[in-house]
Amino acid sequence: MNWCSSLSAWLGDVKYIPPIGEVTPWTGASAAPTGWVFPNGQTIGDATSGGSQRANADCRGLFYHLWRNFSNTVCPVSTGRGGSAAADFDAHKNIGLPNLAGRTWVGLDTLGGISDAGNLSLAVAGTAGGTNGEAIGT
Numbered sequence: 001m002n003w004c005s006s007l008s009a010w011l012g013d014v015k016y017i018p019p020i021g022e023v024t025p026w027t028g029a030s031a032a033p034t035g036w037v038f039p040n041g042q043t044i045g046d047a048t049s050g051g052s053q054r055a056n057a058d059c060r061g062l063f064y065h066l067w068r069n070f071s072n073t074v075c076p077v078s079t080g081r082g083g084s085a086a087a088d089f090d091a092h093k094n095i096g097l098p099n100l101a102g103r104t105w106v107g108l109d110t111l112g113g114i115s116d117a118g119n120l121s122l123a124v125a126g127t128a129g130g131t132n133g134e135a136i137g138t
Helices: 057-069 085-090
Strands: 002-004 009-011 043-045 094-096
Touching: 043 057, 057 085, 057 094
Parallel strands: none
Antiparallel strands: 002 009, 043 094
Protein backbone atom coordinates (compact mmCIF):
# COMPACT_ATOMS: atom_id res chain seq x y z
CA MET A 1 0.00 0.00 0.00
CA ASN A 2 1.12 3.52 -0.74
CA TRP A 3 -0.01 6.78 0.88
CA CYS A 4 -1.27 9.31 -1.68
CA SER A 5 -1.12 12.74 -0.03
CA SER A 6 -3.11 14.47 -2.77
CA LEU A 7 -6.03 12.11 -2.11
CA SER A 8 -5.37 11.68 1.62
CA ALA A 9 -5.80 7.98 1.13
CA TRP A 10 -3.95 4.70 1.07
CA LEU A 11 -3.85 3.15 -2.38
CA GLY A 12 -3.27 -0.53 -2.94
CA ASP A 13 -0.89 -1.71 -5.62
CA VAL A 14 -2.87 -2.56 -8.72
CA LYS A 15 -1.67 -5.19 -11.11
CA TYR A 16 -3.35 -5.47 -14.48
CA ILE A 17 -4.23 -9.03 -15.46
CA PRO A 18 -5.10 -9.12 -19.16
CA PRO A 19 -8.06 -11.26 -20.25
CA ILE A 20 -7.31 -14.35 -22.33
CA GLY A 21 -7.26 -13.41 -25.99
CA GLU A 22 -6.20 -9.80 -25.52
CA VAL A 23 -4.17 -8.47 -28.44
CA THR A 24 -1.72 -5.74 -27.51
CA PRO A 25 1.08 -3.93 -29.33
CA TRP A 26 4.61 -5.18 -28.62
CA THR A 27 7.84 -3.69 -29.90
CA GLY A 28 9.98 -6.81 -29.56
CA ALA A 29 10.44 -8.61 -32.87
CA SER A 30 12.02 -11.92 -31.95
CA ALA A 31 10.24 -13.06 -28.79
CA ALA A 32 6.89 -12.39 -27.16
CA PRO A 33 6.80 -11.50 -23.45
CA THR A 34 6.54 -14.43 -21.04
CA GLY A 35 3.03 -15.89 -21.18
CA TRP A 36 2.19 -14.30 -24.54
CA VAL A 37 2.30 -15.54 -28.15
CA PHE A 38 2.45 -13.68 -31.44
CA PRO A 39 -0.72 -13.79 -33.62
CA ASN A 40 1.26 -15.07 -36.60
CA GLY A 41 -0.67 -18.11 -37.81
CA GLN A 42 1.49 -20.65 -35.99
CA THR A 43 -0.11 -23.16 -33.62
CA ILE A 44 -0.48 -23.70 -29.88
CA GLY A 45 -1.53 -26.70 -27.82
CA ASP A 46 -0.48 -28.92 -24.92
CA ALA A 47 3.03 -30.32 -24.44
CA THR A 48 2.46 -33.22 -26.87
CA SER A 49 0.38 -31.34 -29.45
CA GLY A 50 3.25 -30.34 -31.70
CA GLY A 51 2.26 -26.67 -31.36
CA SER A 52 4.70 -24.68 -33.52
CA GLN A 53 4.65 -21.48 -31.42
CA ARG A 54 3.94 -22.89 -27.95
CA ALA A 55 3.24 -26.40 -26.74
CA ASN A 56 2.49 -26.30 -23.02
CA ALA A 57 -0.37 -27.01 -20.62
CA ASP A 58 -0.67 -23.27 -19.95
CA CYS A 59 -2.10 -22.83 -23.47
CA ARG A 60 -5.43 -24.40 -22.44
CA GLY A 61 -7.25 -21.09 -21.82
CA LEU A 62 -6.15 -19.54 -25.10
CA PHE A 63 -6.94 -22.78 -26.96
CA TYR A 64 -10.51 -22.68 -25.57
CA HIS A 65 -10.86 -18.97 -26.41
CA LEU A 66 -9.75 -19.43 -30.03
CA TRP A 67 -11.85 -22.59 -30.47
CA ARG A 68 -15.01 -20.85 -29.24
CA ASN A 69 -14.57 -17.47 -30.95
CA PHE A 70 -13.07 -18.22 -34.37
CA SER A 71 -14.09 -20.54 -37.16
CA ASN A 72 -11.93 -23.45 -38.24
CA THR A 73 -11.08 -21.39 -41.34
CA VAL A 74 -9.42 -18.66 -39.24
CA CYS A 75 -8.07 -20.85 -36.41
CA PRO A 76 -7.85 -24.41 -37.74
CA VAL A 77 -7.61 -27.36 -35.37
CA SER A 78 -5.23 -30.11 -36.40
CA THR A 79 -7.17 -33.09 -37.83
CA GLY A 80 -10.42 -31.07 -37.55
CA ARG A 81 -12.65 -29.99 -34.70
CA GLY A 82 -14.20 -32.46 -32.33
CA GLY A 83 -17.16 -32.04 -30.00
CA SER A 84 -15.64 -29.35 -27.76
CA ALA A 85 -12.55 -27.30 -27.07
CA ALA A 86 -11.85 -29.39 -23.97
CA ALA A 87 -12.07 -32.64 -25.92
CA ASP A 88 -9.73 -31.32 -28.63
CA PHE A 89 -7.17 -29.98 -26.15
CA ASP A 90 -7.26 -33.23 -24.16
CA ALA A 91 -6.79 -35.14 -27.45
CA HIS A 92 -3.47 -33.26 -27.87
CA LYS A 93 -4.60 -31.33 -30.95
CA ASN A 94 -3.16 -27.93 -31.78
CA ILE A 95 -5.00 -24.84 -33.00
CA GLY A 96 -3.82 -22.10 -35.34
CA LEU A 97 -3.47 -18.56 -34.08
CA PRO A 98 -4.99 -15.70 -36.08
CA ASN A 99 -2.38 -14.36 -38.49
CA LEU A 100 -1.79 -10.61 -38.17
CA ALA A 101 1.62 -10.68 -39.85
CA GLY A 102 1.70 -7.73 -42.24
CA ARG A 103 -1.88 -6.81 -41.31
CA THR A 104 -3.56 -4.37 -38.99
CA TRP A 105 -6.34 -4.80 -36.44
CA VAL A 106 -9.52 -2.82 -37.15
CA GLY A 107 -12.63 -2.64 -34.99
CA LEU A 108 -15.93 -3.47 -36.69
CA ASP A 109 -18.17 -0.53 -37.53
CA THR A 110 -20.84 -2.26 -35.42
CA LEU A 111 -18.46 -2.98 -32.51
CA GLY A 112 -20.30 -3.90 -29.35
CA GLY A 113 -23.67 -4.08 -31.10
CA ILE A 114 -23.93 -0.38 -31.93
CA SER A 115 -25.55 0.86 -35.11
CA ASP A 116 -23.24 1.03 -38.12
CA ALA A 117 -20.94 3.97 -37.39
CA GLY A 118 -20.20 4.51 -41.08
CA ASN A 119 -16.47 4.88 -40.42
CA LEU A 120 -15.17 1.87 -42.28
CA SER A 121 -15.73 0.62 -45.78
CA LEU A 122 -13.84 -2.20 -47.45
CA ALA A 123 -12.45 -1.71 -50.93
CA VAL A 124 -12.04 -5.48 -51.23
CA ALA A 125 -14.76 -7.96 -50.27
CA GLY A 126 -13.99 -9.71 -47.00
CA THR A 127 -13.37 -13.42 -46.71
CA ALA A 128 -12.33 -15.43 -43.69
CA GLY A 129 -8.58 -15.90 -43.64
CA GLY A 130 -8.19 -13.34 -46.43
CA THR A 131 -5.06 -11.58 -47.62
CA ASN A 132 -4.19 -8.47 -49.60
CA GLY A 133 -6.62 -6.17 -47.81
CA GLU A 134 -9.41 -8.66 -47.29
CA ALA A 135 -11.11 -8.92 -43.94
CA ILE A 136 -10.42 -11.78 -41.55
CA GLY A 137 -13.42 -12.79 -39.50
CA THR A 138 -15.99 -15.38 -38.69
